[in-house]
Amino acid sequence: MTVEQQTRFRTLKDIPTPDYMSPGGSLCAGCGGLLAVRLFHKVLGPNLVWVNAAGCLTVMVNYPYVPLKSNWLYTAFASAPAGAQGVRDAFDILIQKGKIPAEEDVKVVVLTGDGGAYDIGLQSTSGAMYRNLDFYYLCYDNQAYGNTGFQVSSATPIGSATATTPPTPSEPGGNMFKRKDLFEIWRAHKPPYIATLSSSFAVDFLRKVEKGSKMKGPKLFISLAGCPTGWGYDPRETIREEKLAVDTGIWPLKEAVNGEVKHTYLPRALKPVEEYLSTQARYEHLFRPTKRTEVIRMIQNDVNNYWKMVSKDENVEIRLVGE
Amino acid sequence: MMIRVRFHGRGGQGAKTASRILGTAAFNEGLNVQDSPVYGAERRGAPVAAFTRISDGEVLERGYVFDPDVVMVMDSTLLDNPTARPLDGIRRRGVLFVNSQTGSSFHGIQTARPDIRVATFDLTGEALSLVGKAVISSATAAAAARIIGLVTDGSLEKAIRSELEELGLNDELIEKNVTLGRKVFASLEPVELSTDEYFVRSGLVPFELIMGERTGTEEITSAGNSNAVKTGSWRIFKPIIDYNKCTACMVCFAYCPESALTLRGDYKPVIDEDNCKGCLICYRECPPKAITLEKEVREF
Numbered sequence: 001m002t003v004e005q006q007t008r009f010r011t012l013k014d015i016p017t018p019d020y021m022s023p024g025g026s027l028c029a030g031c032g033g034l035l036a037v038r039l040f041h042k043v044l045g046p047n048l049v050w051v052n053a054a055g056c057l058t059v060m061v062n063y064p065y066v067p068l069k070s071n072w073l074y075t076a077f078a079s080a081p082a083g084a085q086g087v088r089d090a091f092d093i094l095i096q097k098g099k100i101p102a103e104e105d106v107k108v109v110v111l112t113g114d115g116g117a118y119d120i121g122l123q124s125t126s127g128a129m130y131r132n133l134d135f136y137y138l139c140y141d142n143q144a145y146g147n148t149g150f151q152v153s154s155a156t157p158i159g160s161a162t163a164t165t166p167p168t169p170s171e172p173g174g175n176m177f178k179r180k181d182l183f184e185i186w187r188a189h190k191p192p193y194i195a196t197l198s199s200s201f202a203v204d205f206l207r208k209v210e211k212g213s214k215m216k217g218p219k220l221f222i223s224l225a226g227c228p229t230g231w232g233y234d235p236r237e238t239i240r241e242e243k244l245a246v247d248t249g250i251w252p253l254k255e256a257v258n259g260e261v262k263h264t265y266l267p268r269a270l271k272p273v274e275e276y277l278s279t280q281a282r283y284e285h286l287f288r289p290t291k292r293t294e295v296i297r298m299i300q301n302d303v304n305n306y307w308k309m310v311s312k313d314e315n316v317e318i319r320l321v322g323e
Numbered sequence: 324m325m326i327r328v329r330f331h332g333r334g335g336q337g338a339k340t341a342s343r344i345l346g347t348a349a350f351n352e353g354l355n356v357q358d359s360p361v362y363g364a365e366r367r368g369a370p371v372a373a374f375t376r377i378s379d380g381e382v383l384e385r386g387y388v389f390d391p392d393v394v395m396v397m398d399s400t401l402l403d404n405p406t407a408r409p410l411d412g413i414r415r416r417g418v419l420f421v422n423s424q425t426g427s428s429f430h431g432i433q434t435a436r437p438d439i440r441v442a443t444f445d446l447t448g449e450a451l452s453l454v455g456k457a458v459i460s461s462a463t464a465a466a467a468a469r470i471i472g473l474v475t476d477g478s479l480e481k482a483i484r485s486e487l488e489e490l491g492l493n494d495e496l497i498e499k500n501v502t503l504g505r506k507v508f509a510s511l512e513p514v515e516l517s518t519d520e521y522f523v524r525s526g527l528v529p530f531e532l533i534m535g536e537r538t539g540t541e542e543i544t545s546a547g548n549s550n551a552v553k554t555g556s557w558r559i560f561k562p563i564i565d566y567n568k569c570t571a572c573m574v575c576f577a578y579c580p581e582s583a584l585t586l587r588g589d590y591k592p593v594i595d596e597d598n599c600k601g602c603l604i605c606y607r608e609c610p611p612k613a614i615t616l617e618k619e620v621r622e623f
Contacts, residue, residue, distance in 0.1 A: 013590075015577050023583040023598035024549035028334075028367040029557060030602035035580035059366070062552070067582070069547035166491070202577045228602075229335075229367055236603035239578050288493055 009206040016042040025060035025067035030235025032226030032242060033057055033140035035199045037111065040138055040221070043209040046070055047106045049087050053080035053121055055113035056147040057140060071106065077120040080110045081128035084135045107213075109136040114155035115145045117222070118180050129189040129218045136212065137220040139182070142227035150230035150282075154180045157250075158302070159295045160282045162230075167285035173295040174285060178302070186220050187256050195255040195264075197223035200242035204253055204264050211255070224251045232281020244276040249303045249318075252310070263310055269319035270307060273300045325378040326471050326516065327388045330463065331409040332397035333557060335367040337460025340486060341395070342373035344464035348474045348482035349377040357382045368557030368600055370407035377473065392516055393418045395467050397446070397459055400556040402432070413439055416517050418470055422446040422459065424620050440514055442470060447559070449506060454499045457559045461487070465504035472513035479504055550598050554581075558601030560616040566591055568613035575605035575614070 008014060020041040027034050033056055041048065048070040052058050054077040060067050061074075075083040088108045094100045110128075112121055117139035128135065144162045145151040152162040156175045161167055165175040186194050192215040195208040205223070212219035224245055226238035233241055245251035246265065250273060253265040274296055277283040286292045304320045311318050328345060332338030339360035346358035360373040374388040389412045399421050401407040413419060415438050421429065423443040433441060446462040461483045468474040483504050487497045571590040583599040584592045592605070606614045 012577050013573050015573060017576075017586055019582040019585070020547075021582045022547035022550045023581040023595055023600075024552035024554050025581070026366065026369060026552075027580075029581075029600035030604060031580050035578065038580065038582055039577075060549075062549075064543040065549040065552050067547060067549040199578065234603075235367075236607040238580070238602070238604055239608055284491075284493070 007207045007210055009203050009210060012202055015039075015202065015206065018042070018046075020046050020048075020069045021067045022069065023067070024065065026062045026065075027056065027060050028227075028229050028235070030226075030228045030238045031056075032199060032224065032238045033113070033142060033146075034060065035238070036138065036140050036197065036205075036223035036225055039199055039202060039205050040109070040136075040209055040223075041070070043206050044107050044109070044136070044213060047104075049073060049106050049108050050111050051075060051080050051083040051087060051108060053077055053110070053112035053116035054147075055116055056142070057111055057113065059147060077116055079124055080112050080116060080121055081124040081133070081135070081137070084108045084110045084137075085128060085131065085133050088133060088135055107136060108134075109138060111138050111140075113146065113225075114139060114141040114143060115147075115153045117141070118154045118182055122185075125186075125220075126189065129186070129191050129220075132191075132217050134216050135218060137218065139220075139222045140225035141222050142225040142230060143179075144227075144230055146227055146230045150227075152177075155182070157299070159277070159286055159292075159299055161285055162282070172285065173292055174282070182222060183254070183256070187259055187261070189218075190259050191218040191220060192216065192258055193219045193255070195221050196251065196253055197221055198242045198246055198251060198253060199223065200239045201246060201253060201265060208255055208264070211257075230282065232284070233279055237279070241276070241279065244271070244279070247271045248273045248276045249307050250276060250299075252306065261313070263314060266310075266314070266316050266318060268317070270303065270321050272321045273303055325376060325380070325382065325384075326393065326473070327384075327391045328375045328377070328393045328395060328467055328471070329388045329391035329409070330373040330375075330395045330397065330467075331401050331407050332371055332373075332459075332463070333367075333401070334362065334369050334371050335458070336397050337458045337463065338371050338373045338397060340460035340490065341397070341463040341467070342375045344461060344479075344482045344486045345467045345474075346375045346377070347486055348464065348468050348479045349375075351478035351481050352474055354379055354473065355382050357384075359386075361387065368554065370401055370404055372407065375467075377471070388412075390414055391417065393467060393470055394420065395463055396421045397463055398556075399423050399427075402429075404556075410436075416440075418442060418514050418516070420444075420466055420470060422463070424448055424618075442466075442511065442514065444507065444511060446507065450503055453503045453506065454496070461500040461504040462507045465507040466511055469508050469511040470514050471516065476505060476508050479508060550595070553597045554600050555595075555597045558599065558619050560601055560603060561596070561619050562594060562599070562601070562603060562606045562614045563617055564592060564594065565613045565615065568611050570611050570613070572610055574608050574610055578604050578608050580604065 050072045151164040161174040193212040197205045226241045228235040249270040254263045330338040342358040346356040358375040362371040418440045420442045446459045583595040
């Protein structure tokens with residue numbers, strides 16, 4: 001077994017008990033993004049600098065109250081990876097000059113939403129990967145601009161209603177653009193480690209962050225972030241919603257080590273996407289007043305096509321829906 | 324004649340929609356109206372305010388209502404909230420409405436402001452039983468409409484329908500909200516409004532009540548100090564752990580987004596009641612169903 005394969009997380013009971021965050025921040029109850037940050041922090045320990053692009057999670061801080069017990073730097077929307085470069089360089093130089101001891105080094109983590117990762121900060125992320133910056137990158141993906149009232153982003157899935165893509169007589173299906181495949185955009189840069197995460201698969205989540213932490217260079221993560229306010233479900237359902245996204249095949253859990261893709265969770269039989277879509281208000285127009293079978297089928301076909309490729313590439317049997 | 328109504332709620336309760344429904348209802352009566360919400364960089368559960376101005380003449384004022392004739396407080400824990408400050412500026416002989424579960428008569432407020440009328444009603448309880456959700460936009464609008472007395476139940480009903488339709492609610496939910504609005508409207512009495520220009524800008528709530536424990540430099544500069552915010556007041560239901568049933572599986576601990584659960588020596592969880600926002604993920608996910616719910620009854 002290689003060093004990369006060894007893990008201290010076998011069951012949920014192996015979750016580190018220290019919390020590096022306090023309760024009382026200003027985010028919505030049941031925020032999936034906050035849960036992802038909390039789990040991420042648990043694996044990496046207390047010595048972090050979060051470099052936070054504008055987005056929902058910046059609002060966890062409401063001066064003078066901060067939930068983080070670690071360090072936090074707030075940057076403009078587009079420039080979090082550039083900020084991370086500055087912090088990384090500063091620490092490297094200070095350690096090199098002997099001004100701070102090496103054991104006081106910190107890990108630098110970019111924290112950004114999907115708006116920052118898929119749209120506004122894409123170029124500076126690309127730049128940081130190009131420069132092989134030794135940093136972590138956590139995108140909490142709630143699939144829209146949640147902070148400003150849930151407007152469409154290039155991470156918004158087909159069929160989702162948002163503040164700027166409501167169902168209308170001319171576009172009754174809501175958003176009709178496909179999500180960007182950010183995982184593949186990142187993979188084209190060949191960073192050492194990329195992974196998708198969901199807090200609902202907590203052990204998988206913890207293991208991936210641990211695995212990334214053993215590598216040098218850019219380590220990038222996209223975590224699904226259930227959003228009760230924007231997606232329109234009861235806050236208590238966050239884990240169930242995320243789990244359903246994985247079990248329907250909508251949110252594949254995978255990683256790419258030096259560009260080589262492997263799925264870390266292979267559902268034997270996918271659940272129908274309808275089970276997931278019908279639980280969220282952002283998809284309500286697909287079911288009421290009339291059922292928009294053509295849109296639902298389109299979403300299901302996309303999922304089926306994806307997993308057909310996976311079956312072939314990884315030589316596994318996956319039962320698809322309706323085929 | 325102009326009536327200024329200020330709504331204070333928590334994000335998600337429907338303060339903005341309440342101000343819209345009231346405005347539309349008065350508009351349906353042929354009056355001139357204006358409504359607007361204000362909220363900061365916070366979200367569900369955080370204090371928000373909304374304003375409705377109703378006049379038989381022109382409405383030339385704009386912006387924040389500093390001197391309301393009627394204040395609608397949708398969550399009684401906002402009464403001493405330093406961000407919301409709902410008691411600020413109520414006009415002499417104005418009306419304070421509080422959504423209250425206990426039927427308290429708010430003696431402290433009456434003593435400080437004997438001139439104002441305090442009205443209460445359990446809107447949340449009514450909404451939970453009639454609609455099944457703790458959203459009280461239509462209920463609060465109905466209470467405000469009844470208190471100012473310029474709106475008939477027909478205009479109110481029309482306004483609830485049109486505003487909730489615009490928000491994309493389904494017919495079943497709209498009907499339930501109409502029923503809720505009618506019930507609240509019929510349960511309250513109109514108040515003879517005889518406010519005058521005089522208003523009290525502040526100084527009503529004692530300083531200690533607004534500031535709570537003193538906030539000093541040490542607290543401001545310490546990391547992870549957000550637990551001083553006490554977001555426990557956001558909750559509608561409180562999770563209660565049955566330690567006999569708890570198997571120390573740590574599922575709730577893993578999934579609590581807020582870090583509001585800590586583990587005891589035996590790995591069973593303890594809830595930080597001051598700060599748990601009541602998302603109820605722990606209740607939903609607990610494998611042995613060792614967590615039950617209790618409706619919060621908090622009072623100012």
